[in-house]
Amino acid sequence: MWGIELHRQSEVPLKRQIYQVLRDQILNGRLQAGEALPSTRELASELKVSRNTVNEAYEMLIVEGFVLSRQGAPTRVADGVCLEKKTEAGSPAQEKPRLPFLADFRTGQPDLRQFPRYVWKQISQKTMQEMAPSLLGYTGPEGLPRLREEISAWLFRSKGLSVDAEKIFITAGATHALHLIAVLLYQEGKEILVEDPCNAGMLGALASKGYPITPIPVDAWGLQPEYLYGKRACAVYVTPSHQFPLGGILPAGRRAQLIRYARENESYIVEDDYDSEFRYYGNPVAPLYAMDPERVIYVGTFSKVLFPALRIGYVILPDKLHKRWRRLRTFTDVQNPPFEQAALAEFLHTRKFDRHIGRMKKLYGGRRQVLLTTLKEQFKDTWHSWGDAAGLHLAVEFPGMSFDDAFVEASRRHKIRITPVEYHCIQKGKHMDKLLFGYGHLEPDEIYKGILLLKNLLL
Amino acid sequence: MWGIELHRQSEVPLKRQIYQVLRDQILNGRLQAGEALPSTRELASELKVSRNTVNEAYEMLIVEGFVLSRQGAPTRVADGVCLEKKTEAGSPAQEKPRLPFLADFRTGQPDLRQFPRYVWKQISQKTMQEMAPSLLGYTGPEGLPRLREEISAWLFRSKGLSVDAEKIFITAGATHALHLIAVLLYQEGKEILVEDPCNAGMLGALASKGYPITPIPVDAWGLQPEYLYGKRACAVYVTPSHQFPLGGILPAGRRAQLIRYARENESYIVEDDYDSEFRYYGNPVAPLYAMDPERVIYVGTFSKVLFPALRIGYVILPDKLHKRWRRLRTFTDVQNPPFEQAALAEFLHTRKFDRHIGRMKKLYGGRRQVLLTTLKEQFKDTWHSWGDAAGLHLAVEFPGMSFDDAFVEASRRHKIRITPVEYHCIQKGKHMDKLLFGYGHLEPDEIYKGILLLKNLLL
Structure with a gap:
């Protein structure tokens, strides 16, 4: 009777099991509007549960409006709560199993086996222990101040780049940065110029925003600026320190041409510096950013130097974009979690990073x-x-x-x-x-x- | 001469200091195209540094194309690398200092002082230690399988909701979820219906996608479905378990009307369950999701039950949105970091969460x-x-x-x-x-x- 089969070993409390069966019967129309439920005494004795259990199940149905209860009258199914049965939708597409490659x-892909996990664990513990409780709340779309300062210091000691920490905004990696930049710079009818070839993932991030994308050919030295002219772009995406995938370093002359183009067209240059930390002879290449901090947005990431799952990157933003960036980030995903940020700040501070x-x-x-x-x-x-x-x-x-x-x-x-x-x-x-x-x-x-x-x- | 003042106590290596001064002089035109740099011997003796230091500085300028070097001839400034000087942009807007409130x-805002940090720290350490190195790489846009399973189990034991782990997608919090949902469901010319009043932050997340937003009035029981009709919406945003901010629980009759509207108009219902874990009498309210898993997208968050900075939420998605969700997430911010996910899975598994x-x-x-x-x-x-x-x-x-x-x-x-x-x-x-x-x-x-x-x- 009433189709209620109780599973006494289940983690789901009995009252909830009763509630669910009755609710489903109301939804699928087996219990119809106006129909009376059994009294709690009756159902309790039927199901061999305490009357209180049935009471609580009824209470849930009452609170959610599936049934109506009036003093002295039986509890009845409410009007208009039945739903016609849906046919089962097709089963989800099967995922292809991953092949093991020979x-x-x-x-x-950095070598994840080489990451100093023990050191990282120690640092994480330390920073977690020392973290102020307020950092568990909302701490702002910019990122932890300490991490921004440590990145600023590191940019100075490693690349000689002098940037205020206030211009550095933490992101959840480089793709995330590019996603936000693309939204920020989007202008109806303006295109985005990208190197060709260009990382397919990054291209996907840009294309999915609806931009018309114009490819600019790349040779052994990187982007060829003579192809820029005559294009009405809101942004140019480049990898000047190590062109992806062909590997050129953009020469100073081309850099200057690029900056001139951006100034003349009031467009921004998005400089993706995805792996320039690893250069096997000579010195680090200076970021394009240094040539015009008002026109270049620099994107840095820790996915390659530490590990991808860290999900921390950063952008260095021209002042006039700060306010819009904060607003956009707030309405996109609010902020990064603080733990990795604090650990990374300490990792930088102690020079374990270097x-x-x-x-x-x-x-x-x-x-x-x-x-x-x-x-x-x-x-x-x-x-x-x-x-x-x-x-x-x-x-x-x-x-x-x-x-x-x-x-x-x-x-x-x-x-x-x-x-x-x-x-x-x-x-x-x-x-x-x-x-x-x-x-x-x-x-x-x-x-x-x-x-x-x-x-x-x-x- | 040459305007080079070396700071020998600086963290910036001498070679880089030399490089920077020369580069800046080339960029601002004080060193002009074709002009010869001093020989390395000459400059080294002038600056009282080793010849090798100057050599390395020149090497950097050569690699980046600021100067040209030919065997036996002096090193000369390259053509076309000078930039006209930019005037200084206005100083960034001053941030208002935060007032201390009485x-x-x-x-x-949950009480962050009450969060069991010690337990969390222990769990974090344990899960970090046990984590496979592969989890430091890219682990997919869905989230860690173990966390998805633990959330599925918890939804079952706490709300009686039976959901496959494969339908649960981890996000970086509820705002992030809503951001992705809004992008996913966006259809030119279709509006999004939201409760009025409605959380201003969530409204901001929806509005910033360019949706026309139509308010649907709310009374003491929540959204009033009679206002839905005649509207061509791609989505309806609701908080049926505890209307924000007025606090009503949406009655079953209205829930059924809402589902019917969604079915008739092929629109989705976005159910934001932001704090229903805290109900002070009776039992948890059943999610609207249970009434039609093909039409309702459920959004859950751990910001309120644990702490906001955790940045973990989740969505339960209808099957036909899975593929597009994966693609969108991949091109938006790739994935969540694994550490908090693993810790949260363990926190759920050990019932410390409950x-x-x-x-x-x-x-x-x-x-x-x-x-x-x-x-x-x-x-x-x-x-x-x-x-x-x-x-x-x-x-x-x-x-x-x-x-x-x-x-x-x-x-x-x-x-x-x-x-x-x-x-x-x-x-x-x-x-x-x-x-x-x-x-x-x-x-x-x-x-x-x-x-x-x-x-x-x-x-």
Whole structure:
């Protein structure tokens, strides 16, 4: 009777089980408007529960308006609470299971096994312990003041960049930064100019805002500014310290042209500095930002130097965008959580950050060398590399080859994860002969094995 | 000569100081195109540094293209790298310093002093220690599987809601969820219907996406569905478990009408369940989501039950939105960081979460009682409260009063932070006689003192 089967071992309290069955019967029309429920005494004895349990179940139905109760009269189903039954929707699309790759040259992946987790854990504990209770509340869209100051100090000691901490705004990584920047700069009818090739993920972040996107061709030195002219852009997206994916450092002359373009067109330059911390000879490249802090928005990230899951990046913003940024962030996702920010500030403050970068630079530089040597050994003179000795990946040209869809398909079948430069191209067909080798996350023997597998596939 | 003053105590290496001065002189035109730099020997002796230091500075200028170097010839300034000097932009707007309030009845603020930080710290340490290195990389836009499962289990044991973990997507809080939902559901020319009054922050998140927003009036029981008809909406935003700010629980009949409207108009209902965990009598209110999981998007948050800075919320999404959600999140901010997610999963798993809610419910319920008693004592019968006994705030009507801009100004002068309901109204003028008292974060004596101060201001 009443279709109520109680599960006494369940975590769901009995009163709630009773409530749910009755509510479902009301919703699907088996209990109709005006119909009387049994008295609580009757149902309690039927179900062998205390009368109080039934009382509470009825109370829930009353509070939510499914039934009406009047002193001395039976509890009745309310009007207009029945819903016609919905047919079951199709089952969700099955996710493809991930293949285990035998060779994995994906780009943008630091070696997570090398991260000093013990040190990070200690620092996290310390900062969590010392954190003022107020930091558990809302602490503002800019980010923790201490972290902004530590980033400012680090930019000065590592790149000689002198930036007030007040101009630095913490984000949840570089993609998040680009998302907010794109929303902030959007102007009806104006386009955004991007390097071509350009990181496909970043392009996706920009394109999903509805911008018309115009590609500006890139050569071995980066963006070619002569293609900028005549375009009405609200922003230009560039990676001047290490062009992604081809690896060029934008020369000073082109930098000046770019700044001039931005000034003349009142557009902003978005400088994405995604991995310039890792440069294997010489000194860090100076950010474009230094040339015009009113026209350049600098985007920095800790995903590559620490680890992607940290989800902390930052932007350096021209003064006149600060107010709108605060408002936008407040209405987008409010702020970053404070724990990682506090830990990162301490990691920077104690210079453990600098030491980690130094150590990783040595490690990655060695791996890059292994990659170059192995390529030389296996592919002789049939290839040459592009770009500056920096970052976590290498762009390699194999003249005469064409890394098309058939190649991608074949490499997948052979369980080799490798990306042709073409994947990141907007205008297709110009860089068919180039592959990207991410090497930062690979041990030397993994690099060696991967190149052998690739050679088998290609030759 | 050359305007180079070296600061030997500085953290900036000497080579970088030399580089910077020369670069700045090139940029501002004091060193002109074609001009020769001194030989490294000459400059080194001048500055009393090693020749190698100058060499490295020149190397940086060469790599970045500011100067050109040819074997046997002096190093010369490159063409086209000079920038006309920019005039200084105006100084950034001064931030108003925050006033210390004598009475602070702000809403939506849990008592951060009560959060079991020690337990949280222990759990964080444990989960950080046990975390697989792969979780430091990119782990997907859905959130950690373990957290999704724990939330699913908790929804079942606390609200009797049976939801697959695969339908639960972790977000960086409720505002972030609403931001993504608004982008996801946006359809040109369609409006979004919101309760009026409606949380001003949430309204801001919706309005900033460019939606036409249509207010639907709210009475003591919540949204009035008769105002829905004839509107072409892509979404309806509601707080059915505890209307913000007036506090009504939406009755079953209205819920059914709302669902019917959504089905007929192919629109979605966005159910924001921001604080229903705290209900001071009876049982938790069932989510609207249970009535139609294909039409209702449920938004949950841990900001109120734990602490705002945690930045973790979640949505329960209809199957057909999953794919687009993943894509959108990937291009917006990628994912949440894993540490808080892992800690929260453990906090839920060990039921420390349930115990914390139980303890806080008792505490907040007591404070609510103090507020009601004090209001009664100080304001006699000149007021009555609105809504259900739930949440962290109380809406109070003072018939005949009008809490206008002059009141807001006066309260600020008296260092009382209190929000009129009018602040959250879209159509102005209907709720002038109501104030919101946030009490969760206040000790009984703070509540008492606050009410006295308010009385002094009002009478």
